[in-house]
Amino acid sequence: MGIVRFIIRRLIFMVVLVIGVSILIFFMINAIGNPIEILLAERPGISPEVIESVKQYYRLDRSLTEQYLSWLGNVLHLNFGNSIVYNQPVGSMLVTWGWETVKIQVLAILISLALAIFIGVTAATRQYSKIDFGVMSTALLGRSLPGFFLGILLILTFSYWLGIFPSYGAYSTRSPLMGSALLDSLWHMVLPVMMLTYFNTATLTLLIRSNMVDVLRMDFIMAARASGLSAGRVVYRHALKNAFIPALTYLAILFGLMLGTAPVTETVFTWPGLGFLYITAIQQLDYPVIMGENLIITLMLVIANLLTDIAYVFIDPRIRLE
Amino acid sequence: MQDDLIRIEKMVKFYPVMRRGIFRSKQTGVIRAVDNVTFSIRRGETLGLVGESGCGKTTTARALLYLTAPTSGRAHFQGTDIIEVFERGAKEEILRIRRRLQYVFQDPYLSLNPRWSIAETVLEPFRVHRHLPENQWDDRLMELLELVGLEYYHAWRYPHEFSGGQRQRVGIARALAVEPRFLICDEPVSSLDVSVRAQILNLLIELQEKLGLTYLYISHDLSSVRFISDRVAVMYLGKIVEIAAVDELFARPLHHYTYALLTAIPIPEPDADRGHSVLKGEVPSAVNPPPGCRFHPRCEAALPQCREMPVELAPAGDEHLVACHNPR
Numbered sequence: 001m002g003i004v005r006f007i008i009r010r011l012i013f014m015v016v017l018v019i020g021v022s023i024l025i026f027f028m029i030n031a032i033g034n035p036i037e038i039l040l041a042e043r044p045g046i047s048p049e050v051i052e053s054v055k056q057y058y059r060l061d062r063s064l065t066e067q068y069l070s071w072l073g074n075v076l077h078l079n080f081g082n083s084i085v086y087n088q089p090v091g092s093m094l095v096t097w098g099w100e101t102v103k104i105q106v107l108a109i110l111i112s113l114a115l116a117i118f119i120g121v122t123a124a125t126r127q128y129s130k131i132d133f134g135v136m137s138t139a140l141l142g143r144s145l146p147g148f149f150l151g152i153l154l155i156l157t158f159s160y161w162l163g164i165f166p167s168y169g170a171y172s173t174r175s176p177l178m179g180s181a182l183l184d185s186l187w188h189m190v191l192p193v194m195m196l197t198y199f200n201t202a203t204l205t206l207l208i209r210s211n212m213v214d215v216l217r218m219d220f221i222m223a224a225r226a227s228g229l230s231a232g233r234v235v236y237r238h239a240l241k242n243a244f245i246p247a248l249t250y251l252a253i254l255f256g257l258m259l260g261t262a263p264v265t266e267t268v269f270t271w272p273g274l275g276f277l278y279i280t281a282i283q284q285l286d287y288p289v290i291m292g293e294n295l296i297i298t299l300m301l302v303i304a305n306l307l308t309d310i311a312y313v314f315i316d317p318r319i320r321l322e
Numbered sequence: 323m324q325d326d327l328i329r330i331e332k333m334v335k336f337y338p339v340m341r342r343g344i345f346r347s348k349q350t351g352v353i354r355a356v357d358n359v360t361f362s363i364r365r366g367e368t369l370g371l372v373g374e375s376g377c378g379k380t381t382t383a384r385a386l387l388y389l390t391a392p393t394s395g396r397a398h399f400q401g402t403d404i405i406e407v408f409e410r411g412a413k414e415e416i417l418r419i420r421r422r423l424q425y426v427f428q429d430p431y432l433s434l435n436p437r438w439s440i441a442e443t444v445l446e447p448f449r450v451h452r453h454l455p456e457n458q459w460d461d462r463l464m465e466l467l468e469l470v471g472l473e474y475y476h477a478w479r480y481p482h483e484f485s486g487g488q489r490q491r492v493g494i495a496r497a498l499a500v501e502p503r504f505l506i507c508d509e510p511v512s513s514l515d516v517s518v519r520a521q522i523l524n525l526l527i528e529l530q531e532k533l534g535l536t537y538l539y540i541s542h543d544l545s546s547v548r549f550i551s552d553r554v555a556v557m558y559l560g561k562i563v564e565i566a567a568v569d570e571l572f573a574r575p576l577h578h579y580t581y582a583l584l585t586a587i588p589i590p591e592p593d594a595d596r597g598h599s600v601l602k603g604e605v606p607s608a609v610n611p612p613p614g615c616r617f618h619p620r621c622e623a624a625l626p627q628c629r630e631m632p633v634e635l636a637p638a639g640d641e642h643l644v645a646c647h648n649p650r
């Protein structure tokens with residue numbers, strides 16, 4: 001099967017999946033309650049006329065099916081509706097808040113990829129050495145630590161005790177660091193990126209190390225050595241690529257699930273990103289925001305999946321698309 | 323002997339036995355995989371190396387090529403101490419030795435990089451050694467594939483598109499790419515279908531004649547050893563226990579282990595005295611090998627001194643060496 005036909009088929013499947021997920025989420029939100037009830041609970045004195053006009057404004061007086069279809073129709077015109085809490089267009093909110101999330105997440109993934117390859121290879125080529133034990137224990141510890149715990153440790157150490165990095169926000173409220181907006185932004189990114197990097201690196205390192213150990217045991221590694229290839233070149237030419245391919249899936253998951261891990265990090269560091277927005281939107285049942293974020297999460301996951309499948313074809317000659 | 327191409331002297335390879343703790347591991351013993359092994363391989367001959375699984379055949383071969391560093395011992399190739407070269411020699415000198423000594427692996431499913439085409443695999447030694455200008459690589463690749471009975475169009479295929487026998491041909495082509503003098507064939511047919519074993523063995527014999535190669539043929543299958551070898555060395559628990567010309571060894575095994583192996587061959591041997599002496603008992607551990615003759619717990623002819631007195635190879639007849647206190 002040609003790669004073009006494969007991609008087209010997967011794209012069609014993606015559309016179906018995305019619509020299915022959005023239907024599910026929409027009706028689930030409404031099963032929990034609606035924003036008007038929350039509004040009423042917060043301000044019991046509001047008059048029925050005001051409530052009626054608010055309902056009309058947000059089209060909450062229509063049937064659920066009608067509401068969903070009008071949401072879907074608008075989305076097709078790239079109109080995601082207005083946030084009930086912030087009264088701003090959801091589309092532009094997703095972009096501005098999304099940038100803050102993508103900034104720290106992508107940086108963390110790139111750093112952890114470089115670290116994991118370096119550490120994983122070092123540990124694998126020295127299997128059972130002290131270095132290997134140290135790497136394995138640190139990584140295992142890293143995976144079993146709850147996310148917020150490490151975040152709090154980082155804040156305690158670097159903000160509270162040492163006082164060198166800010167503990168919350170993405171920008172200084174008063175004057176930026178050394179008068180530079182870029183430096184100020186990077187300065188705020190340090191702790192959240194550290195936290196994310198640690199978790200990504202832990203799992204990626206373990207994966208790369210164990211794959212590498214398996215590959216290094218293979219006879220074709222021995223054969224390359226017998227050909228006269230130096231140990232370093234053997235690792236680079238034969239082992240790394242073979243060891244890296246299984247880790248590719250995890251890398252794709254990291255990208256796809258970027259928004260899944262965002263809420264914890266962004267809550268700990270009060271980071272104005274999609275994760276933080278998501279939590280507040282759920283608390284207020286701000287359904288246009290929830291729906292918009294869900295759409296993006298689903299799309300990112302399926303796209304990451306598709307890209308991995310395509311990448312495999314180019315890396316591994318044994319794989320044929322079905 | 324003057325016409326020795328390879329001479330292995332007092333080769334020893336111990337593997338540490340580690341007990342792994344949480345923070346560190348402790349060495350609790352050693353596996354004596356290869357324990358003081360000495361033998362020579364003559365120019366142009368095939369020396370068969372037989373023994374049960376785990377007796378140290380592969381380790382001997384890999385230590386010889388320094389694919390695993392030997393614990394101690396020497397190996398000579400045409401009079402050069404190659405272990406010395408591998409340990410301390412200049413890069414060019416190491417490459418010169420590597421070119422001459424090559425290895426064909428047991429399992430062709432593991433010995434070819436699954437993500438490399440056949441051309442990439444066979445041409446890799448060219449990239450390392452640069453012994454041919456690049457514009458001749460294509461012609462040489464064609465020659466090599468033809469030599470091992472493959473077609474030129476196979477070059478752009480990947481290992482998974484081949485049968486086991488064809489893969490083993492690729493492994494042989496890769497070994498031949500650098501024009502070696504000496505080939506270690508480590509159970510080259512044992513992972514293949516019975517129907518293709520003879521083809522590969524015949525190919526090896528044909529290549530030996532055509533290219534003047536010397537082989538170390540490793541196997542636990544005595545019938546293939548008998549088919550291809552000129553002389554045979556028998557290994558037991560890290561030690562060589564007997565070496566003789568193939569006909570001599572099969573007709574007149576002196577060591578009781580050799581005899582037991584021979585009587586265990588499944589094919590009928592009309593002229594052999596089919597004794598009752600099939601191997602009994604487990605192979606003892608190479609971690610704590612029995613003192614004295616390592617075969618004594620399983621030997622019916624064991625004498626009291628077999629339990630304590632170590633025994634080394636000694637001449638017993640015409641170019642026949644045996645390590646036994648009470649040979650048959």
Ligand SMILES: Nc1ncnc2c1ncn2[C@@H]1O[C@H](COP(=O)(O)OP(=O)(O)OP(=O)(O)O)[C@@H](O)[C@H]1O
Nearest residue numbers: 337353355374375376377378379380381382542608
């Ligand atoms: N890398 C290693 N680390 C530790 N022990 C090893 C290693 N390689 C081999 N051994 C041990 O050394 C001994 C000899 O192994 P070797 O592979 O040389 O046997 P073999 O005669 O080639 O057996 P087979 O017929 O199964 O290939 C075995 O006890 C094995 O467990």
Ligand code: SF4
Nearest residue numbers: 615618621628646647
């Ligand atoms: S040395 Fe003794 S135990 Fe060993 S094979 Fe000979 S007779 Fe048997």
Ligand SMILES: [Mg+2]
Nearest residue numbers: 379380381508
């Ligand atoms: Mg072996």
